[in-house]
Amino acid sequence: MTGENVGYAGIQLVYIDNIADDSQGRGILDELRADGVDTSFIVVSKEGTSPFTYIIVDNETKTRTCIHTPGYPPMIPQDLSESSLLSALDEASIVYFDGRLHETALVVAHEATKKNIPILIDAERPREGLDDLLKLADYVVCSAKFPKAWTEASTVPQALVSMLLRLPNLKFVTVTLGKEGCIMLERSVNASPSTEEVDVDNFLESLELRKDKSAPIPTCVSSSVAKLKAEGIGTVTGKLYVGTAESIPPSELIDTTGAGDAFIGAVIYAICSKFSPETMLPFAANVAGAKCRDLGARSGLPYGADPRLTSFIQ
Template sequence: MSGESLQENFIVVGCGAVGLDLLATVAAFPKPDQKIRSTSFKTQGGGNTGNALTCAARLGLKPRIISKVADDTQGRSILDEFQADGVDTSFIVVSKEGTSPFTYIIVDNQTKSRTCLHTPGFPPMKPDDLPESSILSALNGARIAYLDGRLHETALVVAHEAVKKNIPILMDAERLREGLDDLLKVVDYVVCAAQFPQAWTKAATVPKALISMLLSLPKIKFVIVTLGKDGCIMLERSANEVPSTEEMDVDKLLESLETRKNGSVCIPTCISSSVTKLRAEGIGTICGRLYIGTAENIPPSELIDTTGAGDAFSGAVLYAICANFAPEKMLCFAANVAAAKCRALGARSGLPHRTDQRLASFMQ
């Protein structure tokens, strides 16, 4: 599929968090009551949906974003940055009063970890802020919708309209949030943070939790859990029943896939099972396929900042769904995009464009 047709036809609509990130790098994270100096500083757009849609725009999709900012310096900066990246801001509500969301981010140069202090925007977004006609206009012609679990009341309105129009929905489930369960019931795909599946299901292991999620949420086609430098695990529901009655314990299957990983390979790879009946003791069985995706082994000298790596991964998954990538290709592609992001400070500086040579093999 050519870049022109992707840009022309594939509209993605996102509803969720946008903001401004104030990023300071430090030699080491400060102790209580300690005064230290930053080694570098950057102001840049942020927010899960803002980052994921910026990633999607650079990869060739046409994003439209539903969110809210205030008519202040931060809000204007947020809008300007989106517009420079080709993200349609027509559906962002601009409040004449209040403050735009912003986040202080401290990046530890020693551990490469980041600590975030978020200040939500005020007044918060409500469904009444955006007329139903505007939501329908935003979804007109969309190939896929994206939700990050924030602005849950507005997101649910968007989700229900997307369902009516048969527009599939990808959701980023970072943590337990108000209204999240209602959103999960109507989405088609989920990308979640490492702790989420067990926190949501109370299952003993991640693989068991993934089976529990697919059993609880019959509409979901696949769920991916991102594990940082340890890559990701994906469980894909199979549309067809397996002829064999034999069941495979999902934890044991994951262990067997892990043994097939090649630790000497630096570039992202993907290992998968065949379609089988997967059993989670005490939870149930699902007919599906399990995948392990590895992350790129980034040299310490090149690893700058992990802020927004999960958002970059989600943005790449949006592109992969639109481009009909096979799951193995999708997971490797998303890992490459996330790794590129980690080589620069902030959630967006390192996001690659579709012409980036590191993505050339995926874009052919």
């Protein structure tokens, strides 16, 4: 769980979680503080273990295997006092949840909703309590398999329509597709009565044909506002966006660990910085691509002064 406070110099990150007073926990705190993250709302347990993950990267196949050990004891709502919660959300511009620790996350999410702070959810896979969080979400970024698994729709475009119909607070939903880029469906609220009704699958196919696959950097193609119909599900008025991913030469592709998280972090930055979707999606793909060129989940992440980001961050 995180909260973002936006200032003139950039974004201040506030992190809410719990760790144990062990070597891993102290390493987590040191690393976050070194990157300027506000860790004052992290609960440190005297006993237990901090979460950690062993990641095995295959240099030949460019695949990875993750062996995760969750932290213990898990954070519960009682670990976060009301005064701490209110302080953490003070002047926050957006709140992000990864779907874990759902009981505590719901407490934070409900308070954020009371304060009209937008919420972004990382929907990697169905988890306990995730449905309750999704009902409060303004933005959702999904893994490739989540939309169809959650809605039982037969295609991804139909699933995205279903998600916007089932989650009326949702402004947009984005599904990441790895090297194939991403698809985003944005709700439109000011459509004219003459707005065209189209089949969402056919509409997406026509949009895919407009992608510039030869471009050296990620690009984005957007549709006009349309009434997007999913057969047997319903119709939603919105815009479709298709974003490409960076084509990374095999010699430069080192490790994809954390690429999805890098993409989401960039989306959060873009929302806080009021980027248009046409700018946000290539920006996020650039950040994810940069991360893939180094070993580990965070070591390859670009900073604001990185020349690969200068066209986005002025």
